[in-house]
Amino acid sequence: xxxxxxxxxxxxxxxxxxxxxxxxxxxxDKLGVTGPKYxxxxxxxxxxxxxxxxxxxxPCSVKVSAAEGREVTTIEGLxxxxxLHPVQEAWLEYDVAQCxxxxxxxxxxxxxxxxxxxxPTDEDIRAIENVCRxxxxxxxxxxxxxxxxxxx
Amino acid sequence: MxxxxxxxxxxxxxxxxxxxxxxxxxxxxxxxxxxxxxxxLPSAPSVEEMFDIGEALVVASAPTMPxxxxxxxxDGVARMGVPRIEMGQGITTALGMLIAEELDLRMDQVExxxxxxxxxxxxNQMTAGSSTIRAFYDPVRxxxxxARARMLAAAAVEWGLPVGSLTTSGGSVTSDDGRTATxxxxxxxxxxxxxxxxxxxxxxxxxxxxxxxPVRRVDALDIVTGRKRFTMDLQVPGALPTMxxxxxxxxxxFRSLANRGAIEAMPGVLAVATIPSGVAVVAETFEQARAAxxxxxxxxxxxxxxxxxxxxxxxxxxxxxxxxxxPALGAVTVEASYEWPSASHAFLETECAIADVRxxxxxxxxxxxxxxxxxxxxAVELGLPQKAVKAHVVPCxxxxxxxxxxxxxxxxxxxxxAVGKPIKLMWHRTDDMRHGRCRPANxxxxxxxxxxxxxxxxxxxxxxxxxxxxxxLGEILTATATALPEGAKQAVxxxxxxxxxxxxFVASPYNFGVYDxxxxxxxxxxxxxxxxxxxxxxxxGSEEMFVDEIAERLGVDPVEFRRSTLKSERxxxxxxAVVDAGDWGRRMPTGFAQGIxxxxxxxxxxxxxxxxxxxxxxxPLVTKAVMAVDVGKVIxxxxxxxxxxxxxxxxxxxxxxxxxxxxxxxxxxxxxxQYHFARQKDFPSDLEIIIMPSHDGPLGGAxxxxxxxxTGAIANAYARATxxxxxxxxxxxxxxxxxxxPGQLPPPAFPEG
Numbered sequence: 001x002x003x004x005x006x007x008x009x010x011x012x013x014x015x016x017x018x019x020x021x022x023x024x025x026x027x028x029d030k031l032g033v034t035g036p037k038y039x040x041x042x043x044x045x046x047x048x049x050x051x052x053x054x055x056x057x058x059p060c061s062v063k064v065s066a067a068e069g070r071e072v073t074t075i076e077g078l079x080x081x082x083x084l085h086p087v088q089e090a091w092l093e094y095d096v097a098q099c100x101x102x103x104x105x106x107x108x109x110x111x112x113x114x115x116x117x118x119x120p121t122d123e124d125i126r127a128i129e130n131v132c133r134x135x136x137x138x139x140x141x142x143x144x145x146x147x148x149x150x151x152x
Numbered sequence: 153m154x155x156x157x158x159x160x161x162x163x164x165x166x167x168x169x170x171x172x173x174x175x176x177x178x179x180x181x182x183x184x185x186x187x188x189x190x191x192x193l194p195s196a197p198s199v200e201e202m203f204d205i206g207e208a209l210v211v212a213s214a215p216t217m218p219x220x221x222x223x224x225x226x227d228g229v230a231r232m233g234v235p236r237i238e239m240g241q242g243i244t245t246a247l248g249m250l251i252a253e254e255l256d257l258r259m260d261q262v263e264x265x266x267x268x269x270x271x272x273x274x275x276n277q278m279t280a281g282s283s284t285i286r287a288f289y290d291p292v293r294x295x296x297x298x299a300r301a302r303m304l305a306a307a308a309v310e311w312g313l314p315v316g317s318l319t320t321s322g323g324s325v326t327s328d329d330g331r332t333a334t335x336x337x338x339x340x341x342x343x344x345x346x347x348x349x350x351x352x353x354x355x356x357x358x359x360x361x362x363x364x365x366p367v368r369r370v371d372a373l374d375i376v377t378g379r380k381r382f383t384m385d386l387q388v389p390g391a392l393p394t395m396x397x398x399x400x401x402x403x404x405x406f407r408s409l410a411n412r413g414a415i416e417a418m419p420g421v422l423a424v425a426t427i428p429s430g431v432a433v434v435a436e437t438f439e440q441a442r443a444a445x446x447x448x449x450x451x452x453x454x455x456x457x458x459x460x461x462x463x464x465x466x467x468x469x470x471x472x473x474x475x476x477x478x479p480a481l482g483a484v485t486v487e488a489s490y491e492w493p494s495a496s497h498a499f500l501e502t503e504c505a506i507a508d509v510r511x512x513x514x515x516x517x518x519x520x521x522x523x524x525x526x527x528x529x530x531a532v533e534l535g536l537p538q539k540a541v542k543a544h545v546v547p548c549x550x551x552x553x554x555x556x557x558x559x560x561x562x563x564x565x566x567x568x569x570a571v572g573k574p575i576k577l578m579w580h581r582t583d584d585m586r587h588g589r590c591r592p593a594n595x596x597x598x599x600x601x602x603x604x605x606x607x608x609x610x611x612x613x614x615x616x617x618x619x620x621x622x623x624x625l626g627e628i629l630t631a632t633a634t635a636l637p638e639g640a641k642q643a644v645x646x647x648x649x650x651x652x653x654x655x656x657f658v659a660s661p662y663n664f665g666v667y668d669x670x671x672x673x674x675x676x677x678x679x680x681x682x683x684x685x686x687x688x689x690x691x692x693g694s695e696e697m698f699v700d701e702i703a704e705r706l707g708v709d710p711v712e713f714r715r716s717t718l719k720s721e722r723x724x725x726x727x728x729a730v731v732d733a734g735d736w737g738r739r740m741p742t743g744f745a746q747g748i749x750x751x752x753x754x755x756x757x758x759x760x761x762x763x764x765x766x767x768x769x770x771x772p773l774v775t776k777a778v779m780a781v782d783v784g785k786v787i788x789x790x791x792x793x794x795x796x797x798x799x800x801x802x803x804x805x806x807x808x809x810x811x812x813x814x815x816x817x818x819x820x821x822x823x824x825x826q827y828h829f830a831r832q833k834d835f836p837s838d839l840e841i842i843i844m845p846s847h848d849g850p851l852g853g854a855x856x857x858x859x860x861x862x863t864g865a866i867a868n869a870y871a872r873a874t875x876x877x878x879x880x881x882x883x884x885x886x887x888x889x890x891x892x893x894p895g896q897l898p899p900p901a902f903p904e905g
Contacts, residue, residue: 039501042825043900061901
């Protein structure tokens with residue numbers, strides 16, 4: 001099996017995997033990184049949202065081979081050590097989570113949005129497709145708006 | 153008798169038997185007495201008003217409540233393993249608040265975890281019926297107050313001071329002359345059985361500093377950093393990814409496998425096992441298991457319903473519905489019927505379990521709502537004594553009622569036994585939506601007779617595909633039957649079990665004269681389970697629509713009509729709250745409308761005012777929601793508000809766009825791109841949740857009461873905006889996708905699109 005090397009949350013890693021193994025399973029089953037969650041496997045629930053070279057991706061639908069030599073950031077790598085990202089802080093402030101399963105993906109999607117625009121519109125937020133089965137959408141919205149304000 | 157453990161000592165605190173028993177026998181009668189001032193014809197109290205499902209669970213829990221422990225060790229942390237599961241509903245936070253309150257601790261000095269299956273708790277380990285706080289409010293406060301009393305007594309002895317001169321704060325006892333000792337330091341002397349402790353009385357509500365204030369979730373930091381571990385995140389040594397090839401029809405069972413050798417030779421495949429529900433493939437990664445499962449060439453029995461579809465199921469339900477008793481009398485009769493298809497729980501964390509079965513014992517990890525029954529049945533299936541099976545309760549990624557069952561844990565145990573290795577079994581999303589137990593389809597028939605501008609009779613005839621309750625709730629209702637008030641006992645004992653659940657769950661909040669609700673169920677063999685609020689969201693949501701139809705016939709404003717017919721002042725108060733805050737009756741542009749709904753469940757009262765944008769009736773949008781809730785006693789307003797938001801998400805989804813299309817005995821929907829549960833764009837950005845102040849009324853539930861009022865309100869707004877009364881739900885339910893072939897699990901969507 002081929003070996004792929006990439007930077008995962010700041011640390012170099014290698015993984016022995018078939019070329020077309022979805023990155024999600026390389027992370028979860030081979031590297032023990034479980035922050036990105038499985039919810040659909042076909043890029044529709046968005047629960048696994050993470051970053052590849054700073055761009056948001058759904059690792060369930062990105063091949064591990066595509067990560068070769070690049071930087072993968074999961075929810076575990078979002079904070080700077082013990083210092084949380086402002087979006088994580090906002091998630092705490094607004095007590096967004098209920099069951100919490102979709103929230104790593106929601107947070108990464110929110111961070112990606114705030115990378116694209118520092119002042120997201122209502123439409124920008126409505127365009128986030130990440131499913132939250134508990135119905136935390138209103139608090140997600142509040143947290144994103146608050147984080148945007150603090151970050152600008 | 154409750155058990156408090158301090159330091160290394162445990163002891164029984166006999167005086168505490170009294171509050172536990174008091175909990176067991178206290179039956180509430182809120183809203184039973186008809187309101188003399190009401191203009192409407194009073195209706196007799198219903199079974200639910202005398203004894204609701206939550207009370208059944210509270211009563212069933214009480215006898216073994218003394219076996220629930222609070223522990224404080226040398227680190228001074230107060231720990232409790234609560235025999236319930238955290239599914240997102242916030243019980244670990246709320247119970248932690250109760251403990252912190254009584255012990256004057258900070259929240260970070262309290263740890264509430266989900267206890268493993270404890271068979272000695274008998275009926276006291278099922279998470280259902282919005283009953284956790286109702287069952288634990290008194291016992292937990294008494295436990296924590298007892299622990300505090302022992303800390304004070306130990307310090308008093310040590311320092312030779314009267315207890316009255318000591319105070320507790322932040323995990324320490326302090327004397328008025330300035331001496332302090334931590335709970336950790338005191339945990340040994342406090343554990344001395346000879347220690348004299350005076351009467352223990354939990355704090356009065358007026359002294360509460362934490363209870364009733366907004367407290368953020370205790371697991372929030374773990375969630376936002378990705379550290380919270382769900383079942384599939386647990387690193388159980390050697391546990392291997394496993395998936396199952398399932399039948400192309402509901403409840404079809406495995407018959408034969410034609411290509412075992414070819415499957416075993418596939419990349420990453422480590423083992424293949426056959427179990428009644430299909431062919432299990434154990435592999436190095438879940439993707440390799442998925443790919444192998446798709447290559448399986450197997451045959452299955454057709455199952456009980458290979459030819460059923462939504463239409464054929466609904467025809468059977470309509471035929472089997474009980475007739476009305478009152479005659480149809482033309483102008484004075486109002487009739488309507490509302491049809492609801494099967495729905496998927498669709499929790500984000502799919503069905504999953506880890507099992508490690510060895511010759512002498514087994515360990516299972518899963519999101520169990522009813523772990524004792526699971527442990528018993530898995531032990532029987534494995535041929536092991538019950539004690540040899542450890543069932544670990546793992547906080548789950550949503551439950552919504554389906555995790556009262558343990559099909560997946562059972563499958564995982566059978567597979568682990570067959571392959572002789574620990575395994576992690578995960579259902580693919582497609583299987584979770586298609587084969588996961590669904591919320592049963594049902595039809596709600598109503599007939600009302602109007603006399604002199606009032607409702608003289610209202611009959612509701614519900615007919616649904618039978619809900620499976622073989623997870624221990626039957627035992628709970630049977631066991632608690634003796635505690636029922638006579639009227640309720642008769643109704644529950646005389647009717648079939650499904651009717652008993654229906655009657656203890658559903659009540660109408662109105663005075664509508666002769667009130668008669670009946671449910672019949674058809675056992676078709678469809679895999680079903682309770683769904684959040686069980687019969688309520690469809691039964692009461694539909695009734696709220698029917699109430700609007702009656703009001704229209706009477707030519708009365710829907711809010712005025714409700715105000716004049718509601719039984720309880722509490723319901724009227726939540727209605728008034730949303731009417732004021734939401735500016736009921738304000739002028740709306742063409743295509744927009746307001747709708748109203750109220751609901752009472754688990755001793756809690758709610759109302760919802762919805763504004764709907766129906767300019768495109770094929771894509772109605774909730775633009776604004778105002779909800780009010782009265783739970784009697786608010787533990788955590790932040791958590792309560794979250795539960796109302798969750799109820800609203802259920803209502804938006806199930807009323808407007810989320811439902812299953814069954815064709816040839818299998819739902820077509822196989823993922824969130826096909827099953828349209830609400831997303832961010834469907835949820836209103838204008839939302840207000842009004843929490844009514846705590847009062848002396850009974851403690852109500854929070855987890856399920858939030859979905860029925862907005863269900864009615866959304867449909868009522870739709871009718872007002874479009875002039876069309878919706879009769880079939882979800883209101884828009886096209887097959888707007890290409891279904892995955894039955895039995896197949898879709899491949900990854902490379903490249904990400």
